Amino acid sequence: MATSEKRQEILHAALELIAEHGFHDAPIAAIAERASVGAGTIYRYFENKDVLINELFQALHDRICAGILKGYAPDSSLRERFVHLSTALLRYFIDNPLDFRYLEQYHNSPYGVAFRRDRLLGSEGNGDLYRSLLEEGVAQQIVKDLPLVVLFALAFGPLLAVARDHILGFVELDASLIAQTVQACWDGIKR
Incomplete structure (x- = not known):
């Protein structure tokens, strides 16, 4: 090998x-x-288990980013970009349940705290696509003027919940239900 x-x-x-x-x-x-x-x-x-855990997270993060950017049109409307990213993310999690389960644990553990803190509370324009999208939406008065932490929760919390419930077999997410869920997330953050 x-x-x-x-x-x-x-x-x-x-x-x-x-x-x-x-x-x-x-x-x-x-x-x-x-x-x-x-x-x-x-x-x-x-070097140790912590390095393994963090490198695995980075590999998954890179794979997700590459996947959700396929077909992404940076010049489209804010809503269209949000719908694309959210739909692609939800589909990725549905198609990759092990990745989802790992990432959920990572983000809700001490390992993921620094990553989440930088993503949510770090300096503006830190390169995070979702954060940039939400900041742009607030600046253009398209998205509610709420703390970034709240916007992330409203925009992506429901996606994570329905992905988890799909993986557990509580709900079957088809294309129509995915579109309705993403629209509901948009409705939760738009002005």
Whole structure:
């Protein structure tokens, strides 16, 4: 197995175990066993478990960003951009339930606090597409003038909730229901 393949196997094993059992119930030994490598091999690629967890998050974040930007038209209206990003994000989570479960744990753990703080409270124009979109909407008086934390909760909280409920089998999200959900999120933030 090539070096990059082995690293990917370790990341995938960590993704599966953490999504299934959480951070604390996914020790390095279990990740190594799932990846069919020795525990010491993991430390050739990752200094420690925290580095592995954060690098896995970054890989997922990069993959999501690449996915939701397909077909994104930066010159379209604010609403059209919001609908595109929200729909693509929800579809990504539906199609990648392990990624969703990992990211939910990450964002609601001490690992994700710094990322969320920078995204929500960091300096303006920090490169986050969603934040820039919401700030633009507030500046143009298209979006309600609320704290960014509240806007994120109104815009994306429902998407996360319905993605979770779809993954758990409580609701079946088809194209129509996805469109209605995204529209309801837009309605929640628009003036």
